[in-house]
Every structure is written in structure tokens, then in C-alpha cells.
Amino acid sequence: MSQIVQGVIARAKGAPVETVNIVVPDPGPGEAVVKIATCGVCHTDLHYREGGINDEFPFLLGHEAAGIVESVGEGVTEIAPGDFVVLNWRAVCGQCRACLRGEPKYCFDSANAEQKMTIADGEGAGTELSPALGIGAFIEKTLVAAGQCTKVDPEADPAAVGLLGCGVMAGLGAAINTGEADRGKSVAVIGCGGVGVAAIAGAALAGSMPIIAVDIDPKKLVAASKLGATHTIDSSKVDPVEAIAEICDRYYPGAEGADVVVDAVGRPETWKQAFYARDLAGTVVLVGVPNPDMKIPDIPLIDVFGRGGQLKSSWYGDCLPSKDFPMLVDLYRDGRLDLDAFVTEKIGMDDVEEAFEKMHRGDVLRSVVVVE
Template structure:
């Protein structure tokens, strides 16, 4: 039997979000209903609200979530009622060409719940990243639920569901940062600081944080940045080269996702170095004009990072354990805990750069 719960929707482009009753159906085959405990306010949710992802309004916002499985549908074996889980937005299929080649982190046929959640008048909602977790209970594909240590703080480990994982994975999985490497990270929000934390975990010895906000640069030091560069105060490429013996960094991670920052990343890396794009561009953005000879002559790799190229079943439990051991400070990403009614205010704080993450606690 379906349930009626409270959730946060964006009804139209740039309209203030609303807390409204939402109908959540019982789980069908391969599905699970999860009672949400916490959900981070991610910049991707703001993109949905602004119409920057698509125009499938109304959206059920929220996706960086932790909670407890309440019920499961027929055929579900991955999780059971009572399991503490972090939600992910890449439930792998196990049968596409990437999965068959042993690369499920690149699954080309990821899936979500098949049944819709709706408003009371029957209007179908589009869940953000196939999750929709600014809500008391949500319906997801069972494969979107990853079991982690239930002793972990939900507000902290829930952030592994998107931004923090994207950043850590951009450094460790996509960028393949090695011990002794030099790394520069452009953009020090939640994703960028995740990349800094990932570079530190991997053993990078020089970690350069780049941003235009001195507050964010100060926060970045807490995640492992050894040097900071304020992009308003000089040439970013020259500054990174100056901190790496004149050569450039081994790995440069663009956590902003704009043509100008990608171009900075391209030229701020050493010969045979790696550029990782993990910041999400908008549809109209184009790769800046760069001589093809420079692409050839500098060698190395230009990569995009999908969700930190993570495999949730592998990475979420491992990072949760590092958090429990005190080796990964996920608590530092949590700027404040709020209620559902404060999501609109949290978007404003995010836009001003006042927080790394506001986290909704239910």
C-alpha cells in the first residue's frame, strides 16, 4: 500500500522550492523503500531547480542521502529491511558491455526505480539523479542502496552519495594520483575538497588548492592542501608552475567545469600529466580553442570523471571505514544540519559560498 510523506519539490524553473505531500508506492520487483535520515544539499540540486539539467519539472530534489531500508520488493537480495545504506545514482546492470568486461564502475545501463513517485493529484515527479531524497521516505532501485557501517554518522557518510565521492574518486580512481605526486585542484567546494582529501589519502606530497574565495582556501587546508592560490590575485598557471619547480602539477583536477578553468588545468599540468574534469559544465559550454599541437606535444591524458569513476559497493564501505578510523574527516564537510523547510535558504548559502554542505536531517 502506498504511503504519503513530506518532500521538497521544484515545481518550475527558478521557483522557490516547496515542502508538499508526496505519494510513495510500495516497492516493486528490484525496488526498495528507504527511510531517509540525512540528505546533503548539493549544487546539482540547484542545477535541477534552475533548469540546468533538463526541463522535466516538477523535480523531487535531493540525492546525497543515508537512511534505513524499510521494505524491499520481489527478487531483492542486495539489501534487507533494517540495513543502513548510502544511496547512489549508478545502480549497475551487470550485463552491459562494460559490466561484462569487468568494469562495472563504467556501467552503460545504470537504472533507477521503475515506479514513479507522484503528487497527490497524480502528477509524476522526476527524482534528482534517480533518487529524490529531500523526503521522509523514497523509492529507489535496490542496487542504488549500498550497505555501510551503521555506527557511522549519517550526515557525514551520506555525502559519499555524490559530491565527496566524486571528488575523492576524481583523484584516486580517475586521476590515479600516486605517492609523491603533485596535484592541483581548481575549485574548492565540496567536490574540490573531496579531491584534495583523495589526493592526500593517495600520498600526494604537493597539493595546491585554487579558488577565488579565501575562506574556501582556508577550508581546503583542513582537507590536506599544502599550498593555496587565489585566482583573483594572479595567473593560475604561473602560480601552479611556480609551486612545482616550474614544471606544472602531475595531476590537475578541474572541479569547476568551465572553459576557462579547464584551459587553466590543461596548461598547469606537467608534460605527460593528467587533467581530470569533474566539475559539471552547462550545455552551452565549449572546450576552449587550444592548438592541436599543444595537445599532442604535452602528452599525458585528458579525462572526464563520471561520479569519481566509483563502484559504490567497493568504495562506499571502504571510505566509511577510513572515516571510522579517523583517516578521512567527512565531518568537516558538514557545515550545518537543517530541516526540510530550510532547503531554499540552504541554496542561498551555497550560492554565496557560505557553506560546504548543508545537510537535511529528518
């Protein structure tokens, strides 16, 4: 039997979010209903609300979530009721060309629930909801594809490990998986919000040196230092390209920049900084999400050829949730990865709109909704 629960939706572009009653169907074949414990407030949710992803309103927001599997549908064997899971938006299909060539981390046909959750009553009653990233987790219980549930250590704090569901995994993976940060390599990260600071934590975990944080907000640079940055650059005061080159030259004489530069902002001007802030044969990783109207900046093609190296985009930190989530949770439990540091505050569902404002001002790494 379907259930009626409360959740947070965005009805229209730019409109304040609302908490409404939502119908959650029983899970069908390959689906699961998950009782949400916590869900982080991610910038991607704000992108949805502002129409920056698509215009399939109304959206059920939230996707950085952890919770307990309540029920599963026909044919589901990999999870069972009572399992503690982190939700992911890469439920690999096993059949697309990426999966078949042995690269499921690039799965081109990730599964979502087939059934739709709907508005239960009042304005728009019966309207189907578009769940953010196929999850929709600012809600008491959500319906997802079973493959979107990744079992992890049930003793872990859901507020911390739920953030692996998007931003923290995106940043960690951008440094480690996409950028291939390692010992003997220098790393610079432009933009030190939640994703950028996670990239710094990933570079620290990999043993990179130096690790350079770049931002215009002193508070963010302080947070970056706490999570592994060895140097900070306030790019409102100095040219970050020159400053990065100067720091790297001290460690590796002759270096013209960092071996890996992560753009965690996703704007043409920051991508151009990343391009010129890398050493010869270095790697640029774009993990910040640009708006659809943004264009690659005007860079002479001879500079692309002459600097060599790699220009990459990082999709979800190029992660495979079934492998990466449990490993990172174990590192967290062992005290080697401070996921607690990303949780700035814990809030209720009715506080999401205010959390967007705090995020916009740069006051938080993550506000985390605790679902009662």
C-alpha cells in the same frame, strides 16, 4: 500499501522549491523504500531546479542521502529491512557493454525504480515526479532501485557518510580513481567547493605532494588547507598556471606543472587553466559539471599533442559504490578520512531554498538536511 510523506520539489525552472505531500508506492520487483535520515544539499540539485540538467519538471530534489531500508520488493536479496545504507546513483546492471568487459564503474544502464512517486494533493495532484539522479531524497521516505542502496557500517554518522552519495565521492574519486593521484605525484585542484575540497582530501589520502588548492574565495582556501592542501593560490590575485608551475618546480626540479590537475568548477576558462597547469604527460580531470552551452576553449591542437598525457572526465569519481563506499566509511570510522569536516550545518527540509543561497555565496561546504 502506498504511503503519503513530505518532500521537497521544484515545479518549474527557477521557481522556489516547495515542501509538498508525495505518494510513495510499495516497492515492486527489484525496488526498495528507504526511510531517509539525512541528505546533503548538492549543487546538482540547484542545476535541476535551474533547468540545467533537463526539463522534466517537477523534480523531487536531493540525492546525497543515508537512511534505513524500510521494505523491499520481490527478488531483492542484497539488502533487507533494517539495513543502514548510503544511496548511490550507479546501480550497476551487470549486462551493458561496460559491465560485461569488467568495468562496472562505467555502467551505461544504471537502474532506477520503475514506479514513479507522485504529488499527493493540491496543485498538480497525481503528477509524476522526476527524482534527482534517480533518487529524490529531500523526503521522509523514497523509492529507489535496490541496487542504489549500499550497506555501510551502521555506527557511522548518516550526515557525514551520506555525502559519499555524490559530491564527496565525486571529488575523492576524481583524484584517486580518475587522476590516479599517488605518492610522488603533485596534485592541483581548481575550485574548492565541496567536490574540490573532497579531491584535495583524496590526494592527501593517497599521499600526494604537493597538494595545491586554487580558488578566488579565501574561506574556501582555508577549508582546503584543513583537509590536506599544502599550498593555496588565490587566482583572483595571481596567474594560477604560473603559480602551480613555480610550486611544483620546488619539489620536482624542471616540472612545468602538476602531475594531476582537477577542474572542479567545470567552466571553459578553468578547464583551460587546468590544461596548461599540468606537467608534461600530466593528467587533466574534469569533475565540475558544465552547462550544456559551454564549449571546449580554443587551444591549438599542437599543444594537445605536444603536452601529451591524458584529458579525462570523471563520472561519479569513477567509483563502484559497492566497493568504495564501505571502504571510505571504514576509513572515516578509523579517523583517517574527516567526513565530518564537510558538514557545515544541519538543517530541516523547509530550509533547502536558503541552503541554495548559502551554497551560491560559498558560505558552506555542505548543508545537510536532517529528516525528522
